[in-house]
Amino acid sequence: MDAELRARLDQIQEGGLHRELRTVDSPQGTRICLQGREYVNFSSNDYLGLANHPRVREGAMEAVARYGAGAGASRLVCGSQRPHQELDFALADFKQTEAAVSFVSGYAAASGAICALTGREDILILDKLVHACVVDAARLSGAIIRVFRHNDLDSLQRLLQWADQHRSTRAKSQVMVATESVFSMDGDVAPLAGIVELKEKYGAWLMLDEAHATGVMGHNRRGLAEESGLGSRIEVQMGTLGKALGAAGGYIAGSRTLVDYLVNKARSLIFSTAPVPAAAGAALAALALIKGAEGERRCKALWELIRSFSTGSSPARSAILPVLVGDELRAMEAAQRLREKGFYIPAIRFPTVARGKARLRVTLTADHLLQDVAALRTALQESALSPGPANPVTSSHA
Numbered sequence: 543m544d545a546e547l548r549a550r551l552d553q554i555q556e557g558g559l560h561r562e563l564r565t566v567d568s569p570q571g572t573r574i575c576l577q578g579r580e581y582v583n584f585s586s587n588d589y590l591g592l593a594n595h596p597r598v599r600e601g602a603m604e605a606v607a608r609y610g611a612g613a614g615a616s617r618l619v620c621g622s623q624r625p626h627q628e629l630d631f632a633l634a635d636f637k638q639t640e641a642a643v644s645f646v647s648g649y650a651a652a653s654g655a656i657c658a659l660t661g662r663e664d665i666l667i668l669d670k671l672v673h674a675c676v677v678d679a680a681r682l683s684g685a686i687i688r689v690f691r692h693n694d695l696d697s698l699q700r701l702l703q704w705a706d707q708h709r710s711t712r713a714k715s716q717v718m719v720a721t722e723s724v725f726s727m728d729g730d731v732a733p734l735a736g737i738v739e740l741k742e743k744y745g746a747w748l749m750l751d752e753a754h755a756t757g758v759m760g761h762n763r764r765g766l767a768e769e770s771g772l773g774s775r776i777e778v779q780m781g782t783l784g785k786a787l788g789a790a791g792g793y794i795a796g797s798r799t800l801v802d803y804l805v806n807k808a809r810s811l812i813f814s815t816a817p818v819p820a821a822a823g824a825a826l827a828a829l830a831l832i833k834g835a836e837g838e839r840r841c842k843a844l845w846e847l848i849r850s851f852s853t854g855s856s857p858a859r860s861a862i863l864p865v866l867v868g869d870e871l872r873a874m875e876a877a878q879r880l881r882e883k884g885f886y887i888p889a890i891r892f893p894t895v896a897r898g899k900a901r902l903r904v905t906l907t908a909d910h911l912l913q914d915v916a917a918l919r920t921a922l923q924e925s926a927l928s929p930g931p932a933n934p935v936t937s938s939h940a
């Protein structure tokens with residue numbers, strides 16, 4: 543087996559697509575330590591700087607002290623310990639939905655929800671650039687999958703029309719659209735109002751993945767649904783606890799009936815050991831921070847940094863600021879050069895993004911300093927790289 547796998551790995555390497563795990567010897571923060579060297583970290587999704595926040599750490603530690611290290615079983619068996627239950631309530635309150643249910647990860651939330659809600663008879667319509675967890679879940683669900691051009695309402699409408707006709711021949715076929723508020727590798731934002739209008743016109747459901755918007759967008763930092771005032775019209779709101787919340791886990795928020803149904807049908811919830819109490823304790827503490835004055839202050843600081851980085855043509859809409867390189871090997875080299883200068887930024891390549899669309903994915907967090915961002919801009923300019931949208935509105939997505 544190893545000989546075969548070695549050959550496959552060699553091929554991956556030749557294409558500049560090799561990946562490896564690097565040991566980080568520090569907590570997450572704007573400075574991280576690898577192999578004895580400190581780097582300014584522009585790679586994490588810890589947008590509000592909560593992953594190592596004293597109160598979030600305390601939340602995790604208190605949960606360990608009271609509820610132990612492990613959950614013992616699935617949430618349905620005996621693992622739904624009080625921190626998990628409290629977290630579900632807190633998430634529903636935060637998202638202003640009737641109910642919410644948390645999972646061991648965002649990946650598990652997507653898989654549990656999509657496979658519970660759709661099956662062979664149904665049609666899933668996905669944005670071209672949705673996260674891998676939604677794509678994998680869609681495949682696993684067995685539903686008919688259609689993909690619309692990234693953020694393209696005309697393309698979505700054509701597929702909804704098609705789906706409407708297709709299902710007129712099948713009594714019980716549902717149609718669900720799935721998209722992301724902030725796209726994870728491009729940092730652009732879905733045209734949510736248009737999508738909501740269309741899905742309602744054609745009687746489809748909508749699932750919105752708020753992974754990169756939760757904690758960052760909206761007056762109360764609840765996400766794009768809040769910012770657009772559309773929360774009550776989105777059937778399935780999904781998110782992760784691992785990004786702005788600085789903890790780990792995922793959730794689905796929506797109606798009481800949706801959540802009751804998922805508790806009965808979501809296989810990633812039913813057949814997987816509950817998250818450790820520490821994860822729920824950390825997420826609860828993070829939610830309390832995000833809702834309050836400190837969350838507001840951190841979110842403001844983040845947006846100030848975002849504006850200082852993207853003083854170009856089109857203002858950035860999120861904390862994800864891709865620097866498009868194109869060629870995979872060149873992207874690796876660029877990331878290496880920046881590491882030599884003390885900046886830690888990942889080179890994102892196929893299959894995370896399309897071939898030939900490799901990029902440096904710069905992410906900012908509330909704790910970065912304006913000087914950090916200025917220094918990064920200079921370093922990028924020295925490498926003849928400039929931040930900019932990977933999907934300019936004028937480009938064709940063919």
Ligand SMILES: *Cc1c(COP(=O)(O)O)cnc(C)c1O
Nearest residue numbers: 647648649673726753782784791
């Ligand atoms: C990270 C991410 C997920 C998965 O969440 P995890 O909690 O990390 O499993 C889902 N959707 C998007 C858009 C993401 O970026």
